[in-house]
Every structure is written in C-alpha cells, then in structure tokens.
Amino acid sequence: MDHSKPPSSRTALRTLLIVLAVVVGVVVYAYGWTTTDISLDEVQDPTRTGNVQRALRELFNPDLFTRDREAKSFFMAFFIGCPEEEQQRGHVDLEGGAYVIVTPVCADPDDVITVEGYNFPENAIAGIRLNRDTGQAQPFQIIDASGKNTQESIFDVDNTGYFKVQVKVPRARGLSGETHQVEFQTVSPSGLPRFSETARTVGDKMIETIFLALMATTLAVPISVVLSFLSARNLMREIGVPLGTVLVGFMLLPVGAVLGWILLGRLGSLGVDWGEKPLQGILASAVALAALIAALRFINGIAPLAESVWGRRVRGLILNILMLTAGVFVLGALGGVFIWLGKQLDSGLAEYLGNFVGTLGKLVDLTIRGIAALGGAALLGSAGANWSADLLRHVREPLSNILGAIFGLISGALLMAATAYVGGQAVLLSLLNALVAALLGGEVAVLAYQRLFQTQNGKRQARHEDTRGDDASRTLLFFIGAVVAFLVTAQVLDLLRAIVDGRPPSEREWDILGLGVRIYLGEAAIIGGVLGAVAGGLAGTNMSFPLGMTVYNASRTILNALRSIEPLIMGIVFVIWVGVGPFAGVLALTLHSIASLGKLYSEQVESIESGPIEAVQATGANRLQTIVYGVVPQIIPPYIAFTMYRWDINVRMSTIIGFVGGGGIGFLLQQQINLLRYQQAGVAVLAIAVVVSVLDYASAAIRERYV
Secondary structure (H helix, E strand, C coil): CCCCCCCCHHHHHHHHHHHHHHHHHHHHHHHHHHHCCCCCCCCCCHHHHHHHHHHHHHHCCCCCEEEEEEEEEEEEEEEECCCHHHCCCEEEECHHHCEEEEECCEECCCCEEEEEEECCCCCCEEEEEEECCCCCEEECEEECCCCCECCCCEEECCCCCCEEEEEECCCCCCCCCEEEEEEEEEEEEEEEEEECHHHHHHHHHHHHHHHHHHHHHHHHHHHHHHHHHHCCHHHHCCCCEEHHHHHHHHHHHHHHHHHHHHHHHHHHHHHHHHHCCHHHHHHHHHHHHHHHHHHHHHHHCCHHHHCCHHHHHHHHHHHHHHHHHHHHHHHHHHHHHHHHHHHHCCCCCHHHHHHHHHHHHHHHHHHHHHHHHHHHHHHHHHHHHHHHHHHHHCCCCCHHHHHHHHHHHHHHHHHHHHHHHHHCCCCHHHHHHHHHHHHHHHHHHHHHHHHHHHHHHHHHHHCCCCCHHHHHHHHHHHHHHHHHHHHHHHHHCCHHHHHHHCCCCCCCEEEECCEEEEHHHHHHHHHHHHHHHHHHHHHCCCCEECHHHHHHHHHHHHHHHHHHCCHHHHHHHHHHHHCCCHHHHHHHHHHHHHHHHHHHHHHHHHCCCHHHHHHHHHCCCCHHHHHHHHHHHHHHHHHHHHHHHHHHHHHHHHHHHHCCCCCCHHHHHHHHHHCCCHHHHHHHHHHHHHHHHHHHHHHHHHHHHHC
16 A cells, blocks of 8 residues: 655645745846846847947957058049940050959949959059049949948958959949049058057057056055054954043044144144245254254153153143144145145156156145144044043042033034034935934933843843843834934924925024024034933943944945945046046045955954964053054055955956046047947957956966965
C-alpha cells in the first residue's frame, strides 16, 4: 500500500509565495518596460539606422592624422545626348600620361557610365564633375555594385594609380546635344603623416582635463582627511564631556568670532597691505615673530604663573592669544608678498608660477577676516570650556540644573537663530529650523523620562534586570518629542506657507530698544531658548554630553548631503558663478571629491586594527598622540590608493562636467557632436579612452600593492 504523504501546507505556501513573487516581478518589469518606451520600431527605421551607421563609421574613423596634399585636375571632352548606335567604349588620353577608358563614350542624362583610370596620382582621393559654360559644376554621383545611388561623389585611387567606378551622368537643362568639359579632380598625399589640428586641440584639452581632475583631487584631500577622522565612529564614540562646559564654549563661539573678525581681521588686512610692499612686509613680520618669541620667554619666566593651575591657564591663554595674533598678521603679510610676487612674474615660464602665487595671495586677502574669526571663536570657546570645567565640576543640584537651564536658554536661542538665518536664504533650507527643533524636542522628551524614572531605572539596573524595554521607551519618546517639536516649529514659523508658495520668510521686524530684529529670527530664537532651557534644566551641567558622536553625525550628514548632489548639478551652479571654463569644473569636482574621499577615508579609519591603538594608549599617550602613532601609520597606504582612484574617477567625471561648460575635453566633445563632426569627436573619445585606461591601470596597481 502506498503510504506517501501529500506535500505539507508549509511547502504549498512557499510554492504559492514563489509563484506570486514571480507574477508580481513580471508585472513590475512589464510596467517598467512600457514606462521607458522600449520599442523596436524606431530601431528598424531605415533613416535612423543609416544615420547611426554614418555616425559610428565616422567615430571609428577619427581625424587623428593629416599630411600635405597635392591637388591636380585632368580634363576631357564628353558628349551628352549621342545616338544609341554610336555609343561605344572610348580611350581618352589626359595630361601627364594618365588616361581613362569611358564606357560608353557618350550618354544621356541619368545614364550610368563606367570610367576606368590609369596612371593617376597614387593613393589619391578623386572626384568627377561636369563643368558648364556658365561656370557651374555638377558632380557625377557614384553608383554601387547593386546599381543604387550612393549619394557620394568621391572615390579612391589605388597605389598603382588605377580606379574603376560607375557614375551617373548629371541632369540639367541645356546639357543634351552638346560636348562638355569633364574634370577629374585628385588630391594625393605627400610628405610624412603628422597629427591633425583636431588631434592637437584634443591633446591640449586632454591635458587640461587631467590637470582639472588633479586640482580637484588635491584640493579635496586635506579637507577629506580632516572629515575622515571626524566621521570615524571608533575614534569619536568615546569622546564625552560635561554638558555645562559644552554650553559655555558654544556661548562664547560667536563672541570670539566677532572679536576675531573686528580686531584680528583688521590686523590681518594690515598685514596684506604691508606685504604688497615686500620690504616693509618682511620687516614687519620679522619684528612680529621676534616680539612673539620675546613675549613667550618673558611669560614662561614668570614663576607665579607656573605655580598654580589657574596661573598655568592664564599663561596658556596669553600665549595662545599672542600666537594667534602673530599668526594672523604674518599670514596676511605672506599673502601680500604673494600678490606682489605674482605681479612681478608675468612673462615666460615664470608666468605660471606668478599666477599660482598671486592667486594664493588673493585667496589669503579674501579669507583673512574669516580665518581670524574662526581663530577667535576657537580660542575663546576652548578657553571658556576649559576654565569652566573645574568650576562646574563641583556644582551640585539644584544649582546644576539652574545653570544648565540658563546656559541651555542662551545656547538654544543662538543655535536656532543661526539656523534661521541660514534657512532664510532659501525655502528648503528653512526646514533646518524644524529639524533642529525636532532634535531638541526629542532630547527633551528623553531627558524628562529619565528625570522622572531615573530612581526606578537605577534600582532595576542594580538588580541586573533587562532594560531593553527602557531603550524602546526612550526611542518612542524621542520620536514623539521630535514630531511635536517639528510640528510646533513649522506652525510658529509658518514653514508650510514658505514651502507651498515658494516664498522666503517674512522680512517684518520687531523694534527692540531701537534695534530692528527680524520676527522670523526672533521667533526661532524663542523656540530654541525654550527647548534649550528645558533640556539644560533637566540634564544639569554635569551630565555627560556625547560630543564625539554629535560631531560624527554632523560630519556624516555633511558628507551624505554633498554626495547626494550630482557633480553635473554642481557644475551648472559654478558655471553661473565663475563663468564657463575649467575653474567651474575644478570647484564642482572638488566638492564631490570631498564627500567621496571623506567617506572612503573614514571607512578605512573604522576598519583599522585596535592593537596598535591600545599599545600607544598604554604608554600614556593623549588622543592626538594616539592618532598620530596608532592610526596614521595604518591608513597612509590606502589613503594614497584611494586618492589615485579618485583622480581616475575625476578624469572621467570631468568629461561630463564639460558638457555644462565646466571646461576640459567634455566641452570640446559637446561642440563637435552638436556640429555633427563625428570624425573630430572620435579623436576626443579615443583620447578619453586612452587616458582613462592608463589611469585605471595605474590606480589598480597601486591599490593592489598597498591595500
């Protein structure tokens, strides 16, 4: 008896799901096929087929070489309209020993005749035309072996001077019954081949493309290296500082930036002005450096400053101020010297160096105030954070919560006001206000939960109970708080109107003590102040703030935002800004390279071995020493390989960037294609293929060796 069992329900269900998945996949694919207009009707169109064949034939016959040409003409008499019984094969002698055999020797319009030529210039390009008494010339069109008109009027002479071709007699009014002059035109090569004008132009543009990609890559590398360390989770996750010190440092950032812009910025501009007079600038820089060295020695020699912690901090602050001041002035003077030097080097090979150093000097002049502002913000912010660390460490509740609320109020207001200022420049950027408020609102909800249930959670953790439910609760509360804060902020700032109508925020102002304050900025500052005060009050100044992960998330967000924008879009924007040319391409590829290299570099940092880091830390090294001796030696080889690989990518990308005016060979290729000059475009395509192949092999060899 057969006791075999039927398939189980699970097997049947799996089979049904597979069938349904296949059906759904076919339906989706069929919809995609229809949506993308895939059709074979256009492919079979004779006109389109002929056009693509001609384009491909010319692309694969690039105008790469040329040589001198010698043109000659041979003439014979030809009668049109002779009787049929007189048609025969005719031998006609021409100049220079050349002769032709015409079959028949005379013909009617539109008749096909066969012409054989002997002793013509070797390897020449030839054509036959009918010269009329009126001065007009009509070509004889070539007929192929099947009897079809090829619409061509030129043919080739072989290396013995022989040709045989069937041509069609032209038709025009007044041709019949008369003898006409037929001209055989030949153009034969002479001398050695040389690169064509197109090839030389393409070569120049290809060199421009290579250096365009090189400039973009090298400019992106330093910024990408810095961002890679900030975007490496394994380096940033352990960095935590008390919340109070972070808030104090953040509050002092704008103060330091303003002081740096006003005071140090003017000093840097003065250095630029003096530097443009080289002797004065060099002497002033030397005096500044000498004064700095003397001041350092004097301060280090003051014994009371070295005897206490506060004394050492005061000394360190004074030294930092002096070094920043001298550094800004010397940098400005150096920029001025570069500007002067660029004006002097204006001829011959020195012109390249002059343009380089002159541009660097102008860059220093343009950014010296910004550099001074950043230096002042970093100096005052770090000093405030360090000085407040000891004071706030001994503060206990409730004073800790009160100070946290005050610091949070000021910091939140500053953060939201700055975000609102940026968001006011464009409609989509206005969403940054709601997103920042959402982050603050989510943290408020989580902090409130921890504040209310911290005792119970502490007891539960002491009993080693499972706290996964608490983690889920925190996530849910963060989401709820973020949504509520987002919606409230969007409603108060009227972001929906801005997004729907496409209009920036209102320009209306409040009059506060005679000062005009934009209502939009004021409302954003109030929202940030309230959320910051609540969060700071609940957390207190002694709560550990994950500064490393905050920086990590911010840098990752910047890299992802840059990578999400296609270089082509960046190229369009920069062409509008700086004009058509390779500079726009350099800027576009630099931004995209920063994002791509930053991601590659950071992932390499995250995958390093932890052993060397632990060994360096065991010696008592600080964080900077750990990175220098434990991290950097492991990442240098792959960094070099990734940089070469990015150069390879940028060469290919620069071709597309050129289509929107970003310079390089892409711009030339676009012009040639638009003019239907496919032979010239073929030279550009060949040059791109050769250069990209060489760079690809080189970068692959480097990666194989060092990675």
